[in-house]
Amino acid sequence: LSHAKYNLTSSLFFQLETAAALRRTVETLMGKGAVVRSLENMGEKTLPYKISKHNLRHTRGGYFLVDFSASPTIIPSMLDHLERDIDVIRPTILKKLPQKTQEECPGLVPPDHEGKSFSKRK
Amino acid sequence: MFAVRNCRFFITFTNLKVTTRNPENVFSLGLWQRSLSIQQYENPAGNNDMPIKMDNPYKEPPKTCILCGVTVDYKNIQLLSQFVSPHTGRIYGRHITGLCGKKQKEVSKAIKRAHHMGFMPVTLKEPAFLKDPNVCDIKYPE
Numbered sequence: 001l002s003h004a005k006y007n008l009t010s011s012l013f014f015q016l017e018t019a020a021a022l023r024r025t026v027e028t029l030m031g032k033g034a035v036v037r038s039l040e041n042m043g044e045k046t047l048p049y050k051i052s053k054h055n056l057r058h059t060r061g062g063y064f065l066v067d068f069s070a071s072p073t074i075i076p077s078m079l080d081h082l083e084r085d086i087d088v089i090r091p092t093i094l095k096k097l098p099q100k101t102q103e104e105c106p107g108l109v110p111p112d113h114e115g116k117s118f119s120k121r122k
Numbered sequence: 123m124f125a126v127r128n129c130r131f132f133i134t135f136t137n138l139k140v141t142t143r144n145p146e147n148v149f150s151l152g153l154w155q156r157s158l159s160i161q162q163y164e165n166p167a168g169n170n171d172m173p174i175k176m177d178n179p180y181k182e183p184p185k186t187c188i189l190c191g192v193t194v195d196y197k198n199i200q201l202l203s204q205f206v207s208p209h210t211g212r213i214y215g216r217h218i219t220g221l222c223g224k225k226q227k228e229v230s231k232a233i234k235r236a237h238h239m240g241f242m243p244v245t246l247k248e249p250a251f252l253k254d255p256n257v258c259d260i261k262y263p264e
Contacts, residue, residue, distance in 0.1 A: 013240060042197070047240055048240060048241065048242055048243035048244070048248065049240075049243055049244060049245075051240060061240075063241075065197075089240070090239065090240045092238070092239045094235075099193070107183075107184035107185055107186040107187075107190060107222070108184070108185040108186060108187055108222050109184075109222075
């Protein structure tokens with residue numbers, strides 16, 4: 001894919017009319033030229049704290065995870081669009097980082113007091 | 123010359139000076155000569171009885187922190203909540219969690235992200251996770 005260099009994950013939660021809002025979001029994404037890879041539903045839960053948005057105080061919401069690839073130019077406009085959507089309470093777009101290999105962990109290394117950055121004098 | 127018998131260093135020193143054949147000195151002289159010869163001995167037969175060079179077989183595996191090999195995700199709030207105070211929701215420091223530098227940073231970043239995105243409560247610990255096993259070394263729980 002020529003333009004798509006990012007893998008982005010957007011987590012947002014909606015008020016209780018989810019289907020239409022989701023559909024709108026995904027269609028906007030595709031309209032801007034993003035490739036939507038997957039859409040996960042993380043369930044409908046009570047929010048960890050009450051959120052005030054669009055003149056309403058929300059207590060419950062549905063969490064959704066949209067995994068998509070897009071060029072970085074559409075991100076600000078996409079975020080703006082999501083902010084304006086009444087049904088979306090808190091949109092977030094994060095860059096999906098490549099999974100680090102876990103074998104590199106050296107373990108608990110004792111602190112090196114004779115390193116260059118640490119001078120015993122002075 | 124009194125406690126000299128028990129000290130190896132002094133034994134060699136005195137042997138160099140000894141000329142008279144006292145029964146005491148003869149014994150220590152023989153030992154010293156024998157130990158010298160053992161050091162210079164090389165087995166002419168060829169079967170090598172010398173110790174093989176290998177790294178310590180009883181070496182302990184390197185000490186790891188509890189999150190070594192575990193991916194830290196902002197969505198996994200149950201894991202993140204284990205490093206947060208149940209009363210105030212504050213993130214515990216490195217001296218309490220016992221995590222290595224990398225993992226502590228990852229956990230801290232993930233918790234702050236989860237706060238902002240509305241996954242994890244800020245001023246308290248999620249009540250569903252209050253009964254989770256304690257991982258941190260808290261002396262005086264705040």
